[in-house]
Amino acid sequence: MTRITIVTDAWHPQVNGVVRSIENTNAELARLGASVAMVTPDLFRTMPCPTYPEIRLALAGYRTVAREIEKSQPSYVHIATEGPLGLKARKWCMRHGMAFTTSYHTRFPEYVSARLPIPASWLYALVRRFHNAGAGCMVATDTLERDLTARGFHTLMRWSRGIDADLFRPRPRTESVFDLPRPIFMNVGRVSVEKNLEAFLALDLPGSKVVVGDGPQRESLERRFPKVHFAGARFGEELARAYASADVFVFPSRTDTFGNVILEALACGVPVAAYPVMGPLDIIGSAPVGALDDDLRAACLRALDVSRDEARRFALRYSWEGAARQFLTNVRIANGEKLEEEVPA
Template identity: 50%
Template sequence: MRIAIVTDAWSPQVNGVVRTLQSVRAELEKMGHEVLVISPDLFHSMPCPTYPEIRLAFASTNAVGAMLEEFSPQAVHLATEGPVCIAARRWCLQRDFPFTTAYHTQFPDYVSARTGVNPEWVWRYIKWFHGPAQAILAATPSIAATLRAHGLTRLRDWGRGVDLATFADARPDAAIRALPGPVMLYVGRVAVEKNIEAFLTVAHPGSNVVVGDGPALASLKAKFPDVHFLGPKFGADLAAAYAAADVFVFPSKTDTFGLVMIEALAAGTPIAAFPVTGPIDVLTPQVGAMADDLDIAIANALTRDRAACAAYGQTFTWTASARQFLQALVPIVDDEAVAA
């Protein structure tokens, strides 16, 4: 099948959306499908205000439409709610071409955290964008319930996976392992909406380690000089950081899933988190702990068995994720295309 994936999030951005789309594309191509990705790097762009590493593309309907027409897709998926996908959405609606969308991020909460805007105002835009979709892919039951509560009901499940070749049986980073324990690790974008200060202000003794980059990095470095900020890590180096930690702390209250949690689990590291969307859908009592007080969650997570964490984390595969993605496309393509 010829599948067009349109997205406003792509490399060199480093986030869960990009990793998900890249991993699923690779799996789909292994299955024999032809995948076209239309992304911001194909257009002129400008830095997003307050978030310069995200580029806002100047993508016209004509330009995006020309790419789609040349590819002649049998299915179109719009991954994000930005300008590239808006152009593709307009092209699809003009031609009565069905499409699917995905709700990757708690966009209303992100905008509220950065600007103070009432998130319900942003929900009006979310409902407008996703409303015409034949299916909206949601990562967890909690996210599906949130979308349903806002009147979006054409929902399909789309879970996430782990690159087991990289994260399973990783060798711990010796320098991180040598820090005074317990080693408490955060991995992800260093931005206000990730609620990282809740992690950096915990009273639990040990070493706080942050892996990642983002607009809040400089201010957090200045405010928390005792924290070990290691910058971004990838591949085997990232897996080694996960494996070296005694507990992975996930302070975000705005994520839809939390891909980093299952990566950490696959490396054998238990999770401490707030009881919110993402953690409540992903974690079990055997592999993590949730509490409104992160100190309590950390203390409880440190008692979890690392072998159980690894076994559970390694049940999440990108092959399964890609199959769910593909099944969400089935209602909008013909039987012959699906069989391909």
């Protein structure tokens, strides 16, 4: 049996694209006959991450992490994050001469530079060293691949994302969960500085603005923007119904590498307004399912005229099964296997 060990510092109770991507890929890998073992912070003693107490950093030593990896007797090792567990797993693989893959989910240098006076160039040097030690680094989009290639990253592999189209689907307006003046402009995600929410909340727009999610900036933004409806974090069916209640999904982030929430909104039939940057450019591009503009207000207003049916049809191009097949192909190639027939994406 194919045994894959995935090491990640991002895991429950975190709610983000990294966790959802790994969870959904794991479910499909199991259907493809692979056995997946997880090495995550909940196996160890942890401490809260400075500025992000919801993120728990594992305090385990190298030998403890090594034992967890060895328990699973992996055929392949994938390291999803550059945190404490990721660093120790990288060390274990290099000591044992085992090829491993990594994935680039978060623009870590920009994330840290937004909080601390550390040049992004220094941080990119550290992150590049981490990923280039592996046999392949998985990225979600063309734009990210070009950006990292220009920064000296090599052996980049494509690992896209998918959508649960049964959960995230259009709903009748009679099922709207928000009794607010329309149009409803919505954002879903962590309420934190790197999401650039202020660019959305400060816009002069008709109707109502809704933020679904929680995070360290929520309290301060609620004080500054009292007319905005902050709905808190929602999950599963409740989250899907919230998406479907919107008229436009607004994605103001300039630093996300993909944006799973964009696909979730589109699958619910909700057009997207965003900046023409990495993530939105790769997912939407020139497709008639949203509006990309450096003037975010103009994008929001144009998106009101987009067909909800077209948005839904577009999202159905993405599947978690396809993403899992890409992942499985990548780990096999990284370990030197010559595939007679590449697993279709």
